[in-house]
Amino acid sequence: MTIELFELGGPGIGARAADGVNGRRYSTFSWRSRMALAHKGLEYVTRPMQVSDKASIAFSGQTKVPILRDGDQVIADSFKIAEYLERTYPDRPSLFGGATGHSLARFFNSWADRQLIGTLFPSLMLENSRLLAPADAAHIRGQFERGGGKPLEEIAASKEKAIVAFGKLLDPVRSVLRGQPFVSGSGPAYADHILFSVVHWPRITTATPILAADDLVTAWCERMLDQYGGVARQEPVVQ
Amino acid sequence: MTIELFELGGPGIGARAADGVNGRRYSTFSWRSRMALAHKGLEYVTRPMQVSDKASIAFSGQTKVPILRDGDQVIADSFKIAEYLERTYPDRPSLFGGATGHSLARFFNSWADRQLIGTLFPSLMLENSRLLAPADAAHIRGQFERGGGKPLEEIAASKEKAIVAFGKLLDPVRSVLRGQPFVSGSGPAYADHILFSVVHWPRITTATPILAADDLVTAWCERMLDQYGGVARQEPVVQ
Numbered sequence: 263m264t265i266e267l268f269e270l271g272g273p274g275i276g277a278r279a280a281d282g283v284n285g286r287r288y289s290t291f292s293w294r295s296r297m298a299l300a301h302k303g304l305e306y307v308t309r310p311m312q313v314s315d316k317a318s319i320a321f322s323g324q325t326k327v328p329i330l331r332d333g334d335q336v337i338a339d340s341f342k343i344a345e346y347l348e349r350t351y352p353d354r355p356s357l358f359g360g361a362t363g364h365s366l367a368r369f370f371n372s373w374a375d376r377q378l379i380g381t382l383f384p385s386l387m388l389e390n391s392r393l394l395a396p397a398d399a400a401h402i403r404g405q406f407e408r409g410g411g412k413p414l415e416e417i418a419a420s421k422e423k424a425i426v427a428f429g430k431l432l433d434p435v436r437s438v439l440r441g442q443p444f445v446s447g448s449g450p451a452y453a454d455h456i457l458f459s460v461v462h463w464p465r466i467t468t469a470t471p472i473l474a475a476d477d478l479v480t481a482w483c484e485r486m487l488d489q490y491g492g493v494a495r496q497e498p499v500v501q
Numbered sequence: 502m503t504i505e506l507f508e509l510g511g512p513g514i515g516a517r518a519a520d521g522v523n524g525r526r527y528s529t530f531s532w533r534s535r536m537a538l539a540h541k542g543l544e545y546v547t548r549p550m551q552v553s554d555k556a557s558i559a560f561s562g563q564t565k566v567p568i569l570r571d572g573d574q575v576i577a578d579s580f581k582i583a584e585y586l587e588r589t590y591p592d593r594p595s596l597f598g599g600a601t602g603h604s605l606a607r608f609f610n611s612w613a614d615r616q617l618i619g620t621l622f623p624s625l626m627l628e629n630s631r632l633l634a635p636a637d638a639a640h641i642r643g644q645f646e647r648g649g650g651k652p653l654e655e656i657a658a659s660k661e662k663a664i665v666a667f668g669k670l671l672d673p674v675r676s677v678l679r680g681q682p683f684v685s686g687s688g689p690a691y692a693d694h695i696l697f698s699v700v701h702w703p704r705i706t707t708a709t710p711i712l713a714a715d716d717l718v719t720a721w722c723e724r725m726l727d728q729y730g731g732v733a734r735q736e737p738v739v740q
Contacts, residue, residue: 362598365677365686366605372673373612434611438604447604 264307268319268329271310272394276498284310290463291340292328297455298344300490302354314397341371344452357452370453378460382428388418389468439478458486469500503546507558507568510549511633515737523549529702530579531567536694537583539729541593553636580610583691596691609692617699621667627657628707671718678717697725708739
């Protein structure tokens with residue numbers, strides 16, 4: 263039985279412009295699962311869906327992607343998907359490197375979600391929404407305007423400030439990358455997949471440059487793009 | 502040969518008031534090494550010194566404590582001390598739990614130093630300096646006034662704001678502690694020692710409460726104080 267990854271699809275851009283409504287894969291959290299599946303060397307098919315259409319994942323009892331279906335197992339939430347893959351495919355390359363690494367990856371996941379994403383992403387959602395189909399754009403706008411308490415245009419106005427704050431939050435990552443090529447050590451593991459999803463998302467959803475060309479995190483991102491047969495390079499970037 | 506830990510000593514308070522100039526052990530970074538030594542179950546003696554007196558560590562070629570001397574090995578820097586202990590005493594309880602855990606502890610260390618300590622500690626240094634001998638108090642004042650670009654009293658004026666920001670930075674830790682008793686998993690490891698040093702330092706150097714009684718991090722701190730025969734409970738708190 264082939265593993266299925268349910269994730270967000272959006273209108274294709276660049277080389278995918280002809281691919282219609284599901285030409286893009288732009289969900290931050292799905293990229294964690296994509297990289298984890300690639301790390302484990304597992305074959306899978308993707309099942310793209312629109313943000314505003316929950317019917318295709320009704321089977322899961324969930325309303326959010328990514329969702330992984332592996333035979334009769336259905337797992338929602340990107341971190342739980344990584345844990346499922348680690349538990350179910352222990353003979354494949356490890357995502358966590360043992361119990362302590364697993365716990366610290368859990369911390370890293372929460373740090374990335376609350377501090378990195380929380381700081382940067384809201385101000386980029388206006389640009390992101392412009393690439394989406396109208397129903398999805400409206401959905402995203404409603405979600406972030408409720409969360410931010412003001413129009414998406416006003417949230418986007420603090421973009422430059424958010425980019426500076428985001429860059430500063432990455433200092434502990436740079437400190438690690440001064441001594442080793444990946445956050446997880448000599449090779450990438452799940453903490454790298456988490457961070458990659460956060461840095462990759464602006465690449466593929468906005469034209470705004472987030473990191474300087476000479477940033478250590480930029481060089482690390484290039485190394486991540488080279489991993490797993492260059493799977494993440496196949497996603498067109500916004501220019 | 503007994504392991505020696507060179508660390509900061511300060512005038513005793515509370516039950517240690519009679520212990521003279523070296524009655525206290527208040528260095529944040531030394532507490533990481535103390536907890537790591539206790540975790541490994543290693544015997545050691547401490548060699549306290551004043552901030553303003555570098556003569557006693559001249560042998561090391563370093564100007565900062567903690568410094569560990571183990572036979573002919575001399576190691577400076579708390580993270581390098583932890584790495585030395587892990588490498589030299591591999592049959593004792595692990596500090597990192599393998600290569601990935603080691604890498605992620607390095608990230609956690611840098612996160613704690615740059616974000617937690619950088620946010621909270623400067624505004625508490627005025628109170629800390631009041632507990633020190635005059636020469637050390639002057640040294641600390643000079644160091645933080647150069648760093649902050651203003652008098653220690655002005656830096657201390659932003660204390661309430663710093664405490665709120667610090668509390669918010671701990672959100673990813675709380676997220677982890679909702680599912681497990683320690684940052685490192687079912688038991689403590691070096692990432693817990695790092696965080697402990699940051700939360701313990703205000704306990705033993707200022708009368709300012711930093712965390713609410715019902716904070717998950719407070720409950721975790723109590724569990725840390727119970728570890729290793731309650732070694733950290735022996736240090737008197739400021740009241």
